[in-house]
Amino acid sequence: MSLPAASKRRSIRWLPNEAIEPTSTLVLTSRNQHFVDLRIFKPLVPGEPDLPNEGGPLRRLDWAFSGIATVTEDRPGCLHSEWSHEVDSRSDNPDKDEGDLIPQRDGSILEIGRMVNPSTGEMTDYEEVWEDLEVEVTGGDTHRICIVVGTVDDVRGIRGKIVRVGQWCQGILKVGAVTSVERWHWAPRSSDTSTASKGEQSNGSGGDWERVVKTGGAYIPCSLTFMSGTHLNGVPATEENDELKAGDTTWKVVEKYVW
Structure with missing residues (x-):
């Protein structure tokens, strides 16, 4: 078993074309290898923000x-x-997703494989180059935290x-x-938070969680994972197998790891 990881893609290359990162x-x-993979197009027309953060335009979601x-x-x-697709914005019956991962001398990972090029x-x-980002301790926590929560309601789809x-x-x-996505990032309080979204969350421990991406109109309760490893404002921290309500939807903590 490997440690939790945050990986940023540097580039993708559809052979024989040159590598790009759109x-x-x-x-x-x-x-335990649960993952969420979000790919957001860079600005497509002049004047668009670097990342969409108010629910649209939906075409920014690749x-x-x-x-x-x-x-x-x-x-x-x-x-x-091999990556299973339990949720996929493009299809309810996605093709098999697999690739070979080859470490490079500069610390990056070269992924090679074969899949449908959406342009053709x-x-x-294809070839993709990935780099692992350093995982940090946030706020008042004393260790790094990984939390996974999920929901499945086949009756309501x-x-x-x-x-x-x-x-x-x-x-x-x-x-x-219809698919909605969000990406959040912890920003220390010393940073400029003047452009933080209205969905900003704070745990009062030296910084704030800031939403940096949102496409789609559904509410995604990412704040369920913002609890610290101990108790926060008298509220018990989230633990594995906890069931958490967000509106009329129940989410379950399927994994928690502290290191």
Whole structure:
């Protein structure tokens, strides 16, 4: 088992074309390999914000999906990973998602595989370059925290997952065919918070959680993961198997890890 990780994509290359990075892509993965992968297009027209944070425009969402990763050693120096898609913004029946992961000398990871290029609709070989971000202790906590919460309601057609790794948190919620996503980041109080979203949360411990991405209109209770590892304002911290209500939807803590 590996430690929780926050991974940023540097580039994607659809062979034989050159490598590009048209998105802000971040993947948060827990120790038990639960993940949320959000890929947000960079501004498409002049005047758009760097990242959409008020629910739209929906075209800024390139792809979002969550599930569980399965990693095996394919050969020395190379890992093979398969990513299940429990929630997928593009499809309710997604294609198989797998690739080989090869560590590079600069510390990055080269992922190679084959999948449908959305620009052409054809199966194409690809290369992605990823870098791991440093996971930090936030606020009044004394350790780094990873929390995963999820919801499944097949009667109402609802599926969602939220993963927090240290100072980052991402959530995805799909209701019927409509997908909403959010990304949050912990900002120390000394930083400029003048542009923080209206959804800003504070735990009174030297900083604030700031929403930096929101597409779609559904409420995603990322704040359920903001509890510290101890007690916060007299409220018990979230623990594994806790059931938490957010409006008329019940979310369950499926994993918590402190290191």
